[in-house]
Amino acid sequence: AKQAGRNGFAMFMGESDTVTAAPLKLQTELIAAIEQSQLSLHYQPQVDAHANLVGVEALIRWRHPERGMVPPMEFIPFAEETGLIVRIGEWTLERACLQQRQWQSQGLGHLSVAVNISALQFLRPGFVDSIERILRRTRANPERIELELTEGALVQPDEQTMKQLHQIRKMGLSLALDDFGTGYSSLSYLKRLPINKIKIDRSFVKDLPDDREDAAIASATISIAQNLGLAVVAEGVETELQRQFLHERGCAFMQGYLFSKPMPPEQLFAGTDDKPWQ
Ligand code: C2E
Ligand code: CA
Ligand code: CA
Ligand code: CA
Numbered sequence: 001a002k003q004a005g006r007n008g009f010a011m012f013m014g015e016s017d018t019v020t021a022a023p024l025k026l027q028t029e030l031i032a033a034i035e036q037s038q039l040s041l042h043y044q045p046q047v048d049a050h051a052n053l054v055g056v057e058a059l060i061r062w063r064h065p066e067r068g069m070v071p072p073m074e075f076i077p078f079a080e081e082t083g084l085i086v087r088i089g090e091w092t093l094e095r096a097c098l099q100q101r102q103w104q105s106q107g108l109g110h111l112s113v114a115v116n117i118s119a120l121q122f123l124r125p126g127f128v129d130s131i132e133r134i135l136r137r138t139r140a141n142p143e144r145i146e147l148e149l150t151e152g153a154l155v156q157p158d159e160q161t162m163k164q165l166h167q168i169r170k171m172g173l174s175l176a177l178d179d180f181g182t183g184y185s186s187l188s189y190l191k192r193l194p195i196n197k198i199k200i201d202r203s204f205v206k207d208l209p210d211d212r213e214d215a216a217i218a219s220a221t222i223s224i225a226q227n228l229g230l231a232v233v234a235e236g237v238e239t240e241l242q243r244q245f246l247h248e249r250g251c252a253f254m255q256g257y258l259f260s261k262p263m264p265p266e267q268l269f270a271g272t273d274d275k276p277w278q
Pocket of ligand 3: 178179201202235
């Protein structure tokens with residue numbers, strides 16, 4: 001993550017800024033972004049085998065006043081390094097909860113809203129309290145909020161981490177393991193975690209169905225999930241052949257450009273037909 005942070009950071013700042021002045025500038029700009037509403041959430045549909053919309057993943061966007069859209073990979077790693085991720089993460093969770101609440105009042109209460117939680121945010125004391133506070137303030141339905149955690153937060157979970165995961169489940173939220181297979185975790189810890197869902201990372205999906213190794217990994221992940229009683233979502237599904245491969249192996253949920261790109265909430269239901277996101 002550190003490495004990606006530096007790379008993303010270098011790309012973002014360009015070459016004119018000095019190495020020492022740059023981080024402070026980005027930090028100042030990121031604080032301004034939070035305070036001046038330059039951040040927003042886009043939502044990407046998650047569909048079932050019949051292409052019915054079952055939920056969405058919230059993905060953060062930064063509209064920089066001069067640079068335009070800055071992709072999350074160019075500032076999230078930096079936000080993690082500086083600790084700003086805690087504020088950004090709270091803002092994101094609150095926004096997503098408000099959106100769930102709004103959809104609920106519009107008759108779309110069945111949709112689940114998945115929110116990315118960075119390891120630093122998750123491991124910080126007070127995280128569970130902040131969820132409680134946000135749920136109370138927004139009156140969102142916790143049963144429709146899903147937290148996406150990466151293996152980084154969950155490798156060799158200690159007692160405190162396990163307790164926290166159980167607390168979150170008790171509050172009604174569900175938990176998804178994001179970017180599955182990209183980290184260093186062993187399979188043995190999987191069965192101990194109180195999670196609901198595994199997400200197959202896009203890196204294992206993009207060369208399907210031709211790449212034999214990726215095909216084996218995707219198939220094995222689906223089997224593991226099924227045998228552990230977990231739901232499985234494939235991300236980054238772009239082609240009909242990928243969809244077919246995953247569907248034939250029993251992957252119940254999918255997300256990707258084949259169905260829809262992430263989009264602002266007001267565009268998600270702008271169409272009049274049955275499946276406006278297609
Ligand atoms: P992620 O959680 O793995 O999210 C999936 C990424 O894949 C998103 O990129 C999404 O736009 C992209 N994607 C989805 N379907 C397709 C597809 O079919 N083809 C291709 N080429 N890409 C697809 P995005 O929005 O740029 O986000 C990148 C990463 O930034 C996310 O990866 C996540 O790790 C992080 N991120 C985004 N929003 C947040 C946030 O609110 N909080 C935190 N902590 N991290 C976030
Ligand atoms: Ca995610
Ligand atoms: Ca991913
Ligand atoms: Ca290969």
